[in-house]
Amino acid sequence: MLLTCTDVRKTFGASVVLDGLDLSVDEHEVVALIGASGSGKSTLLRCVNLLTGIDDGTITLDGEDITDPKINPDDVRQKIGLVFQSYNLFPHMTVLDNITLAPTRVHGRPVDEAKSQALEWLARVGLADKASSYPDRLSGGQQQRAAIVRALVNSPRLLLLDEVTSALDPELVGEVLTMIRDLKGDTTMVLATHEMGFARQVADRVAFLDKGRVLEQGPPEQVLGDPVEPRTRQFLARIIEAGRL
Amino acid sequence: MTTDAYRPSDVQLGRTAFRKRQAVRSVLVAALSTAVLGTLLGVAVTSAPGWDRVKQSFFDFHNAKEFFPQILEGLWLNLRMLVFCAIAALALGLLIAVLRTLRGPVFFPVRAIATLYTYSFRGLPLIIVIYLFAFGVPGLRLQGTPSVTVLGGAAIVITYGAYLAEVFRAGIESVHPSQIAAARSLGLTYRQSMRHVVLPQAVRRVAPPLLNDTVALQKDVGLISLAGPIDAIRAAQIGVAQNANFTPYVIAGVLFVLLALPLIGVTDWVTLRAARRQNAGT
Numbered sequence: 001m002l003l004t005c006t007d008v009r010k011t012f013g014a015s016v017v018l019d020g021l022d023l024s025v026d027e028h029e030v031v032a033l034i035g036a037s038g039s040g041k042s043t044l045l046r047c048v049n050l051l052t053g054i055d056d057g058t059i060t061l062d063g064e065d066i067t068d069p070k071i072n073p074d075d076v077r078q079k080i081g082l083v084f085q086s087y088n089l090f091p092h093m094t095v096l097d098n099i100t101l102a103p104t105r106v107h108g109r110p111v112d113e114a115k116s117q118a119l120e121w122l123a124r125v126g127l128a129d130k131a132s133s134y135p136d137r138l139s140g141g142q143q144q145r146a147a148i149v150r151a152l153v154n155s156p157r158l159l160l161l162d163e164v165t166s167a168l169d170p171e172l173v174g175e176v177l178t179m180i181r182d183l184k185g186d187t188t189m190v191l192a193t194h195e196m197g198f199a200r201q202v203a204d205r206v207a208f209l210d211k212g213r214v215l216e217q218g219p220p221e222q223v224l225g226d227p228v229e230p231r232t233r234q235f236l237a238r239i240i241e242a243g244r245l
Numbered sequence: 246m247t248t249d250a251y252r253p254s255d256v257q258l259g260r261t262a263f264r265k266r267q268a269v270r271s272v273l274v275a276a277l278s279t280a281v282l283g284t285l286l287g288v289a290v291t292s293a294p295g296w297d298r299v300k301q302s303f304f305d306f307h308n309a310k311e312f313f314p315q316i317l318e319g320l321w322l323n324l325r326m327l328v329f330c331a332i333a334a335l336a337l338g339l340l341i342a343v344l345r346t347l348r349g350p351v352f353f354p355v356r357a358i359a360t361l362y363t364y365s366f367r368g369l370p371l372i373i374v375i376y377l378f379a380f381g382v383p384g385l386r387l388q389g390t391p392s393v394t395v396l397g398g399a400a401i402v403i404t405y406g407a408y409l410a411e412v413f414r415a416g417i418e419s420v421h422p423s424q425i426a427a428a429r430s431l432g433l434t435y436r437q438s439m440r441h442v443v444l445p446q447a448v449r450r451v452a453p454p455l456l457n458d459t460v461a462l463q464k465d466v467g468l469i470s471l472a473g474p475i476d477a478i479r480a481a482q483i484g485v486a487q488n489a490n491f492t493p494y495v496i497a498g499v500l501f502v503l504l505a506l507p508l509i510g511v512t513d514w515v516t517l518r519a520a521r522r523q524n525a526g527t
């Protein structure tokens with residue numbers, strides 16, 4: 001197992017967001033997290049990336065307990081990439097500088113090498129001509145692709161994607177989804193998503209979050225097509241109503 | 246079919262001509278009203294009963310000529326003080342602002358001292374700080390006490406550092422937490438996130454108020470004359486006392502304005518640019 005979450009509990013004041021959650025992810029596996037808005041998908045991803053501490057339980061990465069207080073969170077984050085719904089590119093840096101910041105400052109790679117690797121990636125995702133642009137000159141889809149490249153150049157062991165298409169106009173969603181689909185196989189991914197069609201296409205496993213736990217998980221055809229749990233059915237029915245399946 | 250070159254429609258030509266006529270009219274109106282107002286003001290001042298005496302004691306050519314060199318020499322001290330104090334106060338302000346953002350119990354004393362400093366020195370009048378430094382510190386009779394000029398400069402730096410620290414802090418706090426989350430998620434340490442992500446954005450945002458405070462500082466550098474060093478104002482004061490004529494003060498005032506003009510120009514330009522960028526929106 002690359003990632004295991006065991007009995008993870010996370011509260012914000014009186015509200016219990018994760019309540020004894022268990023989830024494990026194998027190397028090269030793609031797991032889609034689905035669940036109602038507010039069910040804790042983002043919180044789980046932030047906990048795994050140690051951006052926020054947990055209140056109980058254990059998270060291991062590569063067999064190492066990363067929730068051990070003796071661990072340096074910066075070392076763990078170097079191995080995990082996180083892409084946000086709102087891209088969060090650094091507005092004062094060009095796309096290229098956004099991408100080479102971590103390789104040069106965190107991973108100590110020579111600037112030239114980091115630049116040429118970044119340019120290679122940008123060319124691969126169709127952004128070669130945007131390298132020296134500032135983020136506000138890019139469309140949402142282009143920004144999100146640049147943000148994914150920014151996470152990927154660090155060769156993370158695990159890539160976390162938090163609803164990377166929900167801030168995008170519908171016609172821009174496709175380009176980002178295509179990019180993620182192309183990553184499948186090389187990269188282990190956990191992605192929170194509202195796009196059930198996409199979850200069906202790329203995920204090896206779909207996990208449905210409800211009341212702070214993984215209520216149901218399995219192959220996409222089963223969880224999305226023939227769910228066992230009534231609450232999963234309810235959730236999917238609402239999604240179909242909203243025209244999102 | 247050949248593609249025709251674009252030719253404005255008659256409606257558009259009409260609009261353009263109308264706008265041109267409007268522009269010419271506006272310029273004429275502005276010029277005329279300025280001339281009228283200027284003449285009225287000039288007449289009002291010069292026809293005042295005391296004008297001749299005021300002219301003699303504030304705008305006297307011989308006095309101006311006699312003391313101009315000393316005042317200019319004094320201004321050189323003001324200029325050097327300005328450059329040194331501005332750089333030192335900006336550095337101090339940035340340092341204090343960053344110290345105030347540190348979290349964790351280890352940093353409690355640092356945070357407390359930084360906070361106490363910004364609170365007290367923003368309330369303390371600069372004149373008092375200058376007196377305390379320039380006359381109090383030498384009174385201690387310590388070995389190697391610096392000159393009064395340096396002590397006065399230190400008073401200015403410490404007072405302005407407190408103001409600038411608050412400006413920097415406002416800038417730091419205006420950077421959205423998601424930017425820090427993004428930086429940390431890439432593996433950057435707290436320090437690296439501050440240095441490469443937060444501070445560059447913060448400084449850009451507060452550049453206009455920072456420059457504004459620097460303009461204020463350039464004026465207050467003149468208060469150093471209270472402690473004794475011969476800057477432009479002190480040189481003017483000596484001239485005034487010598488001939489019982491106020492013209493040297495006017496000269497010093499004009500020189501101060503001239504010294505400030507470039508900085509004020511830069512401030513306006515930066516402010517305008519920042520406003521444009523905000524309005525362009527993202």
Ligand SMILES: Nc1ncnc2c1ncn2[C@@H]1O[C@H](COP(=O)(O)OP(=O)(O)O)[C@@H](O)[C@H]1O
Nearest residue numbers: 012015017035036037038039040041042043044
């Ligand atoms: N920093 C926070 N402080 C307080 N409550 C929070 C915070 N972050 C998330 N929450 C709460 O945790 C719950 C789960 O949020 P989130 O993980 O964003 O859900 P999802 O991503 O599935 O929509 C929500 O009820 C939200 O209000």
Ligand SMILES: [Mg+2]
Nearest residue numbers: 041042043163
């Ligand atoms: Mg979310």
